Amino acid sequence: MAVGAVSRNPEGGPASQQAMRRQNLAVVLGTIAGQSPLSGLSRADVAGLTGLTRAAVSSLVDELIGRGALTEAETAPSGRVGRPGRALAVSDSGPAGLGLEVGVTHLGACVVDLRGEARVWRRVERANAGRPAGEVLAEVAALGAEAQAEADGLGLRVEGRVLAVPGVVPSAQPGLVEHAPNLGWHAVRPADHWPDPETVPEPENEANLGALAEYWQGGHGAETFVHVSAEAGIGAALIVDGQLFRGARGFAGELGHIPVHPDGLPCSCGSRGCLEQYAGEAAVLREAGLVGEGDPVALLAGRAGAGDRAALRALERAGRALGLALASAVNLVDPDGLVLGGAYAELADWLLPAVRAELAARVTVRPWPSEALRPSLLGRRGALLGAALVTTRQLIADPTRLPAA
Amino acid sequence: MAVGAVSRNPEGGPASQQAMRRQNLAVVLGTIAGQSPLSGLSRADVAGLTGLTRAAVSSLVDELIGRGALTEAETAPSGRVGRPGRALAVSDSGPAGLGLEVGVTHLGACVVDLRGEARVWRRVERANAGRPAGEVLAEVAALGAEAQAEADGLGLRVEGRVLAVPGVVPSAQPGLVEHAPNLGWHAVRPADHWPDPETVPEPENEANLGALAEYWQGGHGAETFVHVSAEAGIGAALIVDGQLFRGARGFAGELGHIPVHPDGLPCSCGSRGCLEQYAGEAAVLREAGLVGEGDPVALLAGRAGAGDRAALRALERAGRALGLALASAVNLVDPDGLVLGGAYAELADWLLPAVRAELAARVTVRPWPSEALRPSLLGRRGALLGAALVTTRQLIADPTRLPAA
Numbered sequence: 001m002a003v004g005a006v007s008r009n010p011e012g013g014p015a016s017q018q019a020m021r022r023q024n025l026a027v028v029l030g031t032i033a034g035q036s037p038l039s040g041l042s043r044a045d046v047a048g049l050t051g052l053t054r055a056a057v058s059s060l061v062d063e064l065i066g067r068g069a070l071t072e073a074e075t076a077p078s079g080r081v082g083r084p085g086r087a088l089a090v091s092d093s094g095p096a097g098l099g100l101e102v103g104v105t106h107l108g109a110c111v112v113d114l115r116g117e118a119r120v121w122r123r124v125e126r127a128n129a130g131r132p133a134g135e136v137l138a139e140v141a142a143l144g145a146e147a148q149a150e151a152d153g154l155g156l157r158v159e160g161r162v163l164a165v166p167g168v169v170p171s172a173q174p175g176l177v178e179h180a181p182n183l184g185w186h187a188v189r190p191a192d193h194w195p196d197p198e199t200v201p202e203p204e205n206e207a208n209l210g211a212l213a214e215y216w217q218g219g220h221g222a223e224t225f226v227h228v229s230a231e232a233g234i235g236a237a238l239i240v241d242g243q244l245f246r247g248a249r250g251f252a253g254e255l256g257h258i259p260v261h262p263d264g265l266p267c268s269c270g271s272r273g274c275l276e277q278y279a280g281e282a283a284v285l286r287e288a289g290l291v292g293e294g295d296p297v298a299l300l301a302g303r304a305g306a307g308d309r310a311a312l313r314a315l316e317r318a319g320r321a322l323g324l325a326l327a328s329a330v331n332l333v334d335p336d337g338l339v340l341g342g343a344y345a346e347l348a349d350w351l352l353p354a355v356r357a358e359l360a361a362r363v364t365v366r367p368w369p370s371e372a373l374r375p376s377l378l379g380r381r382g383a384l385l386g387a388a389l390v391t392t393r394q395l396i397a398d399p400t401r402l403p404a405a
Numbered sequence: 406m407a408v409g410a411v412s413r414n415p416e417g418g419p420a421s422q423q424a425m426r427r428q429n430l431a432v433v434l435g436t437i438a439g440q441s442p443l444s445g446l447s448r449a450d451v452a453g454l455t456g457l458t459r460a461a462v463s464s465l466v467d468e469l470i471g472r473g474a475l476t477e478a479e480t481a482p483s484g485r486v487g488r489p490g491r492a493l494a495v496s497d498s499g500p501a502g503l504g505l506e507v508g509v510t511h512l513g514a515c516v517v518d519l520r521g522e523a524r525v526w527r528r529v530e531r532a533n534a535g536r537p538a539g540e541v542l543a544e545v546a547a548l549g550a551e552a553q554a555e556a557d558g559l560g561l562r563v564e565g566r567v568l569a570v571p572g573v574v575p576s577a578q579p580g581l582v583e584h585a586p587n588l589g590w591h592a593v594r595p596a597d598h599w600p601d602p603e604t605v606p607e608p609e610n611e612a613n614l615g616a617l618a619e620y621w622q623g624g625h626g627a628e629t630f631v632h633v634s635a636e637a638g639i640g641a642a643l644i645v646d647g648q649l650f651r652g653a654r655g656f657a658g659e660l661g662h663i664p665v666h667p668d669g670l671p672c673s674c675g676s677r678g679c680l681e682q683y684a685g686e687a688a689v690l691r692e693a694g695l696v697g698e699g700d701p702v703a704l705l706a707g708r709a710g711a712g713d714r715a716a717l718r719a720l721e722r723a724g725r726a727l728g729l730a731l732a733s734a735v736n737l738v739d740p741d742g743l744v745l746g747g748a749y750a751e752l753a754d755w756l757l758p759a760v761r762a763e764l765a766a767r768v769t770v771r772p773w774p775s776e777a778l779r780p781s782l783l784g785r786r787g788a789l790l791g792a793a794l795v796t797t798r799q800l801i802a803d804p805t806r807l808p809a810a
Contacts, residue, residue: 168771181770224653236737240650247739248629251771254736259767261667262729269769324667328733331659332641334652362664364674365586366573366656 021060024052025399028060029069033090033115033396040073040087061088066405068094068157069114069395090115093155095402097391099209100144100201101164101384104129104182104232107140108164109147111156112388114395116217119154120147123384129232130184134193141195148199159402160391161201163190164209164383166231171250177203181268182232201387207235207253208244209386210341214376215239216389222336226329228255228322229342229382234276238333256280260324278321281343287314297343297380304350315350322351323358326373330363341376342383348375426465429457430804433465434474438495438520438801445478445492466493471810473499473562474519474800495520498560500807502796504614505549505606506569506789509534509587509637512545513569514552516561517793519800521622524559525552528789534637535589539598546600553604564807565796566606568595569614569788571636576655582608586673587637606792612640612658613649614791615746619781620644621794627741631734633660633727634747634787639681643738661685665729683726686748692719702748702785709755720755727756728763731778735768746781747788753780 031049032041041049047057064070073087092113101108105127111120122143128136140163148158167180177188194200211227228236234256238245246252256276257269264273265283277283285296288303288311303311326338340348340355356370376382395401436454437446446454452462469475478492497518506513510532516525527548533541545568553563572585582593599605616632633641639661643650651657661681662674669678670688682688690701693708693716708716731743745753745760761775781787800806 179770222653238737245645248627248741249739249771252737252739254739254770257736257767257770258733259665259729262665271767271769324664325733328663328730329737331662332643332657332734332737334654334657334659336653362662362676364676365584365659365662366654 022398022400024056025060025064026397028052028057029064029090029396029399032070032088040089042086042088046088063404064399067399067402068405069399069402092117094157095159095392095395096151096156097388097395098144098148098151098158098161098201099164099384099386099388099390100140100161101206101387102128102136102140102166102183103206104166107136107143108384109140109143110384110388111147111151111158112385112392113156114392116389116392118381118385118388119156120150122147128183133183133185133188136183137188137190137193138195141199144199144201145196158391159395161199162209162387162390163201163203164206164387165203166206166233166235169203169205169250171246171248174202202390204387204390205235205237205250205253206231206383207237208246209384209390210235210376210378210382211237211239211339211386212244213378213382213386213389214339214341215242216393217385218339218376218378220337220374224333225335225337225339226253226255226326226333227339227341227376228326228344229340229376230279230281230344231342231380232281234280235342236329238335255325255329258325258328260321275321275325279318279325284314284318287317297346301347304347312350315347316354319351319354320358323355324362326355327359327362330359330368331365334366336372338373339376340373341378342380345375345377345379345382427803427805429461430465430469431802433457433462434469434495434801434804437475437493445494447491447493451493468809469804472804472807473810474804474807497522499562500564500797500800501556501561502793502800503549503553503556503563503566503606504569504789504791504793504795505545505566506611506792507533507541507545507571507588508611509571512541512548513789514545514548515789515793516552516556516563517790517797518561519797521794521797523786523790523793524561525555527552533588538588538590538593541588542593542595542598543600546604549604549606550601563796564800566604567614567792567795568606568608569611569792570608571611571638571640572608574608574610574655576651576653579607609792609795610640610642610655610658611636611788612642613651614789614795615640615781615783615787616642616644616744616791617649618783618787618791618794619744619746620647621798622790623744623781623783625742625779629738630740630742630744631658631660631731631738632744632746632781633731633749634745634781635684635686635749636747636785637686639685640747641734643740660730660734663730663733665726680726680730684723684730689719689723692722702751706752706755709752717755720752721759724756724759725763728760729767731760732764732767735764735773736770739771741777743778744781745778746783747785750780750782750784750787 027050043057043061047054071089071091095114097112099110107126108123110118112118165177165180166182167177170178190203191200207229210229214227223242224240226238236253236255257274259273260275261273265277266272267274267277432455448462448466452459476494476496500519502517504515512531513528515523517523570582570585571587572582575583595608596605612634615634619632628647629645631643641658641660662679664678665680666678670682671677672679672682
């Protein structure tokens, strides 16, 4: 049986006031970050929204301005007549997050400011499958350095780095990419290959980052949802009550190897009938009679948009298989919503009808509104954006990580 | 975006000391409850284990004795020579929990003491499918009253009541059994039918209770596991980090309607190829050529044990289907373990080989040791036991719920 943890303040007596102030800094900054930039909250507004006293809010706001997290403009931009006070806004310069991405066919780097806006965005096509990890990592590091230099020129200061990878990062071993099958990586530790020890990023599974970006910026209210995306492989991630759900060891969300046709096509994983054999990129291109040159997603979308029968049939078949796998996910996990992200979002026009038909047929023991499945607005930008946002979200959750004035 | 909740103590200043004392009472009681009854902890031992001062422990222990949660014997039963002090133990009289169960073919009632021991156990066979809910509930209420009377005679005092049902209890509507298909219940509120308003139980899904019982008393270390059980239907539940995972609306764990053969047998839910059509009780009995008279699980086990080919084939087929569905669960949720509970536990000898074979073939992208799947030791007792344990676990987590001396 689990025994409750002993209740003692690990920081001793005075520290509990520090913890309270840290939390209140996060509440004030989170409140302002949660409003539209046009709302122009005054200090008094923040006091009203948070329930903190005006004096406390003023002291907290002063500290947040000192740490570069907030700005305070002379007049409120809301246009409401006679509105007193000055308008607070999350800073668009200073603290920033750097996101990096190693995909199977591209590299990426982006910088977001504390408002969550992408200010620098770089994506280059590269065939990374089977290349030495050190070579790939050196290239993405160089791309990141370029992005950071550009961000410096915009008055942004990178405070943290996260690297999106199409592989498994075990919960117990942060810093390690245990396995990235479509890259051919086994037990790769980016820190071992990074040119500058000062800028080593934390690796994270790209499906997880795509789901987090969707939660933070997808513009919908679901707190518990399954996000499924595709690049070379299929990745899913679960957001539960607003938190990433990693499973016992960090392997959760392996939707691509759910058996959808138990006696079906052999899969590279050694099993049969896995979703990836029906809805993975290679399977869809093969079924559509296409060779994956240039941007295969754009190629597929172009063909399907032009009414090409083979492309439409391939996408319909992929949608059926996705619907089967997602029906299992809905029955097991009971999410509020399902999101088609990554390349699936860009193919949603042709995938959605088949996915919705399968869900309607197979999710019958509970209400399942068809609009609970929707495409992501972030598309293939999600994972890289999520990698950059991890840092800024951490800063908003704990502004004391920012250097004091 | 989610804005952090404002940090203010809702109970005002002095209440935080009460909260601290409440938590420390739980730590002390939980520590003693977490030890073997034979270990005979002294007050000094508890201080050592919890990090609380001896003076604090003594005051907390005195209060817990006064509330009837602990006893203190004159001598330590550990047998260690020269060991000083008196031995503390969780009380085997006084506070208790009543569990009730409405199954498709039985009713049950049990009482557990604060140690988690079942002291009263009643189970009667009843064909409940299609009978008026009020009639069934009146009968289980009568059975509960008998059990409670017997518990009174043992010096036990029922402090809470939970009713296990093979149906859905939405998170947002506690007290309501929204749908129990195998009973024929729709929108049944036990409180509306209960003869005595003082003893109305809280309904809960039986699969959830079986999983909780497994977590509390199954005797294994997994904190994140999937528990699958079968009565007339198939129910699964997820324990995540030691907590029941209900999903967004309380529907999580609907393993019985995962599609295992997409174009397979029609299911009563309106879909096709659901697990229930291959591994549900009716399907297995049909495949084994048996008519469900008496105890169908014992009948099946008897036939299989005697080498009956049809029974063995039916169980092998059920095991294959279960393995397929559980492969999806493992790929999605990444549990530490899988537990076959309920009737499946009693048929494990014949199910396990096929389930393990499917898992070995289909869970390939991560390590999956075959012993991570195991039968529950609680078998068909799990749900009823879990219903009774909910109350005693709540009392241990918050001893201030017990009346003070």
